[in-house]
Amino acid sequence: MAAVPNRSQVAEMLSLLRSRGERVTTARRAVLEALVQYRDDHLGTEELALRIREDHPDIHLSTVYRTLEYLEDQGLVHHVHLAHRAVSHHVAQDHHQHAVCDHCGRAFDLDISMFDELSRRLADEHGFTVELGHITIGGRCADCSA
Amino acid sequence: MAAVPNRSQVAEMLSLLRSRGERVTTARRAVLEALVQYRDDHLGTEELALRIREDHPDIHLSTVYRTLEYLEDQGLVHHVHLAHRAVSHHVAQDHHQHAVCDHCGRAFDLDISMFDELSRRLADEHGFTVELGHITIGGRCADCSA
DNA sequence: TTCACTGCAAATAGTTTGCACATAG
């Protein structure tokens, strides 16, 4: 799916920051690396911070919060409200939607094309520009319907 | 839209509870009345509790939380994650979707038919049963796009 | 009368902030 190997995706985002005159710090690199490495795991912020600390025990949870906020401001990261209380972050390029089972909590990635008609109608009928990637669909997964 | 006038919608839900052998209390009646009265205002839980207290100063915030949870268990109420931190409740019969502007926070009600294709594809391709009414679409409203 | 419900206060979870020190540029 990615036209560019993961390895350089972080490097690319870091040079983008540098080109904007932003500082590149250990925490920023570590957060981006973790988001790329665990991209499929839909980790909450605290869980993400735990993984980051495996390699960087000195990076504080509050720094992860601040860094994620910063990276969102920079447009490099988006967030999704997955389960009821958990917020999950992902790099902006990984645009996908989620369906979350209200029963078991599992998150399923959805193809963006599923939202084509919906976005078009929202634009036409309400002038509303959907921010894809932020949508979460709740319901019952196949297993939990049984 | 409703086949039944608002006035009796609460009464109806209360008799349903009674018919199940559940207790009808002041708090339960007050919460349902407020949900019906302010159905278009997308109130958060705390704000809802404030309105309820105008008439029933003795109903505690924690009771509102517990009552909403109870009414959800009974299937009479659903909740929606509207803005980033706010959870809003509405009576289950008022099934509609929301688009929330990430910029000004306004919520727009959407026609359910917009989700027909999406629900069908989720069912067909993933065996996932969408719980309509729980979906929130983020993005920019027409005004804030300017 | 009896057991579910409620008020209150205190606990918890997730997130944010002030401040002094560390570090990228």
Added chain:
DNA sequence: CTATGTGCAAACTATTTGCAGTGAA
């Protein structure tokens, strides 16, 4: 060198829970 970023502790917000008293059936 100097502004920006970070660690830490403490504050905050939304929500939940334990317990003893209240009230619906």
